[in-house]
Amino acid sequence: MASLLGAPLLLLFYLVALILPTNAENILQSSSLNTCQDNSGFTASLFNVVYSPKDEKAYVNISAISTIEANVLFDVLISIYGYSFFHKVINPCDVNLAGFCPMVSGKLGNPFSLDIDPSATGVIPSIAYQFPDLDAKVRIFINATSGTKAGTSVACIEATVSNGKTVDLLGVKWASAIVTGLALASSAVISGLGHSNAASHVAASALALTSYFQAQAMVGLVGIKLPPVVQSWTQDFQWSMGIINVGFMQDIFTWYQRSTGGTAATIIDTLENVSVEVQKRAAPLIAPAAGLFRRATAMVPRSVLKHASSLAKRGNIQTDYGSYVVYGIQRVAFRAGIETTNLFMTGLIFFYIIMVATALFVAAWKGFCEVAAKARWIKSDTFLEFRNGWLTVLKGILFRITLIGHPPVTILCLWELTQKDSPAEMVLAVFFLLFVNGALGFAAYKVIRIAHRSVSLHRNPAYILFSDPQTLNKWGFLYIQFRASAYYFIIPLLCYTVVKSFFISLAQRAGTVQAIALLIIEAGALITAAVMRPWMDKKMSSFNIAICSVNFVNAIFLLIFTNIFGQPDIVNGVVGVVLWILNAVCTLVLLIMLIASTLIVFFTDNPDGRYKFMADDRTSFMKSQSQLGTTNELDALGATARGEKPGYGSGMDLEDGDNSIAPSSFRQQPHSRSTSFNRTGAPSTAHSTSSNSHHDRPRTSVDPAMPFLSSGANISRNGSPSNVSAGNRSQHNAR
Incomplete structure (x- = not known):
């Protein structure tokens, strides 16, 4: 079986090696061999390949099926970041590829390794050295030259190649x-x-x-x-979205879901046997995958079909050759190592x-x-x-x-x-x-x-x-x-x-x-x-x-x-x-x-x-015990005698109605004489209903640009307007 697949994979990696760095620490790897057309005659449910320039070998673990029996040509296209830099049509008979001249059907499932010619790494694009998450693809169309499908593509396979470097750190x-x-x-x-x-x-x-x-x-x-x-x-x-993988917690979530009548996904647990395509969007690629899924489950027992159907509805589409397709939120979960149902x-x-x-x-x-x-x-x-x-x-x-x-x-x-x-x-x-x-x-x-x-x-x-x-x-x-x-x-x-x-x-x-x-x-x-x-x-x-x-x-x-x-x-x-x-x-x-x-x-x-003080004068309103001088110590003692806590004596109950949304300094208190300042800075005397407590704000000057004060407003030493109208003052006293 290794010889059946060995020839095309050898060709594949000879060509892919062109985009590999020659540094011994760099690697080439691919985790899925995807089909790129409907009714492909060559499919793989598992495809894991790691190529090391140091060893000059490619280690392959694949589970695939070939249904093609005809003379074929390989139409090979290699691209990097969407730029196609290699395109060649190869006749497997010209390079003596056993099992592909003509191509025969069979099932492949044995791990093996392939020797790679060092000369294949002679031409390397510089972008392969500089950027992590290498966006490189190798696509091979298998075109029949004999039989009933002569002149048509009988299979299309595509491998996404990475150099092992990533910004997901x-x-x-x-x-x-x-x-x-x-x-x-x-x-x-x-x-x-x-x-x-x-x-x-x-x-x-x-x-x-x-x-x-x-x-x-x-x-x-x-x-x-x-x-x-x-x-x-x-x-x-x-x-920042709470998507963090902790092993024992995932076990708890799986248990909770199953114990409450749910069916847990097992994609992460089956990675050794199944490949996952993580770069598919929902439409139009999901619709063909769903069709393949329906055809693949025609001969599956009802219990298995019910489980697979539930996964398909949640976006975990399983193709007819066994691999899964995840997208969007499921894609993030898969990359985080979290089952989509968790x-x-x-x-x-x-x-x-x-x-x-x-x-x-x-x-x-x-x-x-x-x-x-x-x-x-x-x-x-x-x-x-x-x-x-x-x-x-x-x-x-x-x-x-x-x-x-x-x-x-x-x-x-x-x-x-x-x-x-x-x-x-x-x-x-x-x-x-x-x-x-x-x-x-x-x-x-x-x-x-x-x-x-x-x-x-x-x-x-x-x-x-x-x-x-x-x-x-x-x-x-x-x-x-x-x-x-x-x-x-x-x-x-x-x-x-x-x-x-x-x-x-x-x-x-x-x-x-x-x-x-x-x-x-x-x-x-x-x-x-x-x-x-x-x-x-x-x-x-x-x-x-x-x-x-x-x-x-x-x-x-x-x-x-x-x-x-x-x-x-x-x-x-x-x-x-x-x-x-x-x-x-x-x-x-x-x-x-x-x-x-x-x-x-x-x-x-x-x-x-x-920091500049904000134009809304909020700083003069803020109460901070550390910013108050020692002159407020007597006020603090008075507040303590009244049973108030320092810093929280306003008496505002935010859970009550509108009548309680004014600070206690504006509730009924004995009138006191306080000094206020007009726009010119000259002191003036005005009645104030605010209690002379430890909550008095620091003195502040008037900002002429403030839109909240009238032109004739005076600012008392607690930072509030002192020219409260008689109606408002009587309203305060009534409270």
């Missing part, structure tokens, strides 16, 4: 994940130390970078044929593992701070606001994680509804889809409600949003990255995520539809970002607009990959390399910016001084 995954995680943790520490302005900038940058990582991961989830380098690069960021549970469980781990860490940090303060390892007022209101802080952190997990949870839950892995998993998908979107929708509603109340009372949405620590710590994750007048922008952002998730998860079989929809969505996002610029300052606006621009360019590239323009293959190859380089450079620059800004904040005496 564990180091890239760990580096991007660690940098992002440390930046988020650093923002929390910086905020606890009292540098709220610097902390908000670091947190906003880290969140924007995380969203960019998720956008790159979504590129790999589309049901479009992607070049190898694009598949590998997007695989580096699938951790992908939903993998992403969902990792999302909530992070939430539980974070909650435990925050509780442990609270306990440590209390012990350290009593043992005088730290000052008694260090992290005081966190220690007094840690439950509110914890709620805000969990909401922020929910915001980060919104895209992966929405995509995977919607996708699970199409896969139907098991009844229990479908129930989980519906529950968490509604839970996550409902929680974020409720949080957005609360922010808008509080902002409207602040505008009605103080003509400034920033006042309550930033002056009350409970509001800021619990709901601030939704608006702190935006300017105060754009507090509502979280709603368009959530809608953008949901719409994008719908097309990615529900249009897996329509790659062209996905590409067009994503192009429109990303164009709208870019235009909105460039026109509105809702972020807190110019730096954050530039940061996010750059991300939107790259996402829009990626959407254009996806449309090109669909071949909707009928372009030659070399265009797709070049565009794939450009996409990788563009995103790699952008990722590197953004990571360096985030690392540099975080380190500078930690090693600067006054981190807040690095």
Whole structure:
């Protein structure tokens, strides 16, 4: 049997060797021999080949069937990145290929090795040395020259060749994940130390970078044929979608699915016996594969047919010669070493593992701070606001994680509804889809409600949003990255995520539809970002607009990959390399910016001084115990005597009705005389209903450009307008 296949494979590797590097450390490998026409007379369910220039041998493991009995010619075509550089028609009789002059039928299934002539590596394109994820293909048409099918192609086989180098690197995954995680943790520490302005900038940058990582991961989830380098690069960021392979967890997920009435896929477990084609898009290539699948299962027992049919409905198409075809989300799962039926549970469980781990860490940090303060390892007022209101802080952190997990949870839950892995998993998908979107929708509603109340009372949405620590710590994750007048922008952002998730998860079989929809969505996002610029300052606006621009360019590239323009293959190859380089450079620059800004904040005496105060005057409203002077000590004692906790004495109950959405400083209190400042800076005296508590804001000058204050407004020393109308003052006193 080896002699039957040995001749054509020897010819194949003589030709493929032309694109191999001569370096001994380089290898040539292929994991599947795919058919490229219907009714091919030569098919293979398993094809694993590794060629080493050092050994000058090709090691072959194949399981194939030949049904051809005729004189044939080999029409060989070799391409690299879509560029065809070798084309030759070879008569097997001229080169004395045993078993192919004429070609005979038979079954092949024995591993063997082939000797490769060193002269075959004499001509090597330079691109083979420079780029990882080599996009090289060898296609052979077997044309009959005798018999009833003379002059026609009786078989077509194609092997995708790799040089063993890839950009799908564990180091890239760990580096991007660690940098992002440390930046988020650093923002929390910086905020606890009292540098709220610097902390908000670091947190906003880290969140924007995380969203960019998720956008790159979504590129790999589309049901479009992607070049190898694009598949590998997007695989580096699938951790941001919770797609992480842990062996014992996969065993648990498989057990859970089977125990709840599902049928687990076994593609990963059968790789030693079956090849998997991972570069097929849903249409039009899935339809012929499904037809082959139906013809192949005509003689299969009912029990086996039922299992195979369920896999076919989920996208795991099995061809008539035994190999599988995966695409889109299944392709990402396969490359991650995860069974396609375990992908939903993998992403969902990792999302909530992070939430539980974070909650435990925050509780442990609270306990440590209390012990350290009593043992005088730290000052008694260090992290005081966190220690007094840690439950509110914890709620805000969990909401922020929910915001980060919104895209992966929405995509995977919607996708699970199409896969139907098991009844229990479908129930989980519906529950968490509604839970996550409902929680974020409720949080957005609360922010808008509080902002409207602040505008009605103080003509400034920033006042309550930033002056009350409970509001800021619990709901601030939704608006702190935006300017105060754009507090509502979280709603368009959530809608953008949901719409994008719908097309990615529900249009897996329509790659062209996905590409067009994503192009429109990303164009709208870019235009909105460039026109509105809702972020807190110019730096954050530039940061996010750059991300939107790259996402829009990626959407254009996806449309090109669909071949909707009928372009030659070399265009797709070049565009794939450009996409990788563009995103790699952008990722590197953004990571360096985030690392540099975080380190500078930690090693600067006054981190807040690095950033300009926002025009919405939020800093003057923020309460930070570390920024208050010693003159407030008596106020703190008075607050303690009244039973208030320092930093949390505003009395705002966010869960009550509208009547409770004003800080306690504007509830009925004895009138006090306070000094305020008019536009010229001259002191003036005005009645103020605010209590002279430890929550008074630092003195601040008036920004003439502020749109929230009238021309004659005076600013009291707590940062609020002092010329409150009589009607409003009586309304406050009535409360």
